[in-house]
Amino acid sequence: MNKYNSLKKLPKQDRSEATVEVLLEATARILSKEGKARLSTNRIAQLAGVSVGSLYQYFPNKEALVAELRRRYEEAFLNRLMAAAAGLGALPLREAIHQFTRFLVDIHAEDPGLHNALAEEIPDWELPLIQRMALTYLEAHRDEVRPENLDLASRILLQAGEALVHETALRSPELLTNAEFNVEVEELFYRYLRK
Numbered sequence: 001m002n003k004y005n006s007l008k009k010l011p012k013q014d015r016s017e018a019t020v021e022v023l024l025e026a027t028a029r030i031l032s033k034e035g036k037a038r039l040s041t042n043r044i045a046q047l048a049g050v051s052v053g054s055l056y057q058y059f060p061n062k063e064a065l066v067a068e069l070r071r072r073y074e075e076a077f078l079n080r081l082m083a084a085a086a087g088l089g090a091l092p093l094r095e096a097i098h099q100f101t102r103f104l105v106d107i108h109a110e111d112p113g114l115h116n117a118l119a120e121e122i123p124d125w126e127l128p129l130i131q132r133m134a135l136t137y138l139e140a141h142r143d144e145v146r147p148e149n150l151d152l153a154s155r156i157l158l159q160a161g162e163a164l165v166h167e168t169a170l171r172s173p174e175l176l177t178n179a180e181f182n183v184e185v186e187e188l189f190y191r192y193l194r195k
Contacts, residue, residue, distance in 0.1 A: 020058050022048045024072075027065040031117035039066070066118070073118045074126070077107065085133050093144040094190055096137060101186045104161055108169040109176035116170050131158050138193075145193045157189060164188075 026048035030039050041062050045052045059065050084103040088096045108115055134154035138145055147153035164185060168175050175181045 016058075019048075019050055019054055022050065023055055023059065023065060024069055027062070028069055028114055031066070031069070032111050032113035035113070036066075036117055069114075070118045073114075077126075078129075080107065081130070081133075088137060089140060093141055093193060096141075097186050097189045097193070101161075101182065101189065104165050105176050105182055105185065108165050109173070112169040112173035112176065116166075119166070127158060127162075131155055134158055144195060146195045147193065153193065157192070160192075161185075161189065 023044060026044045027039065029047060030043060039062050041052055041055055041059075044062065044065065045055045048055070059068075080103070084099065088099055091099065131154050134157055135150055138147075138150040138154055142150070145153065165176070168181070
């Protein structure tokens with residue numbers, strides 16, 4: 001299976017694969033520290049320590065590099081989401097909220113600059129998947145939750161959580177590592193849901 005989706009040419013040797021990886025790492029560093037406005041193929045190649053010609057052998061433009069980073073980021077996010085959600089079903093409401101809030105905040109806190117650059121548009125599959133997971137949990141714990149319309153409640157939770165945490169990552173990323181912020185986010189979700 002091809003692990004690269006955005007390449008013009010697939011690397012066939014270890015050295016070629018290393019070139020592709022260093023180009024992706026340089027792209028990620030620029031996006032993380034300086035933002036999309038500072039991203040250019042010349043800058044990426046310079047930071048990666050390769051020629052622009054080498055970059056163009058594998059990627060037609062900077063957008064293809066960003067697309068490949070986004071694909072990898074989404075794949076890693078999905079894997080981590082599934083791992084985080086695996087144990088939530090058996091947990092009582094407060095503990096499930098704690099675990100999921102930690103997951104959501106931690107994902108955004110790892111590299112807020114890169115997250116914000118790559119997550120400008122949430123993929124079409126992501127919101128419905130997470131909403132279904134939340135709905136499944138709420139249905140299984142109906143006796144613990146106040147809202148009658150669980151479909152609506154799961155949508156409100158998802159949209160409020162993503163808006164709050166994503167906006168914090170964008171505007172005040174230092175809050176993501178603040179214990180008091182985390183407690184308040186958990187409390188917000190818990191007070192909305194509990195009976």
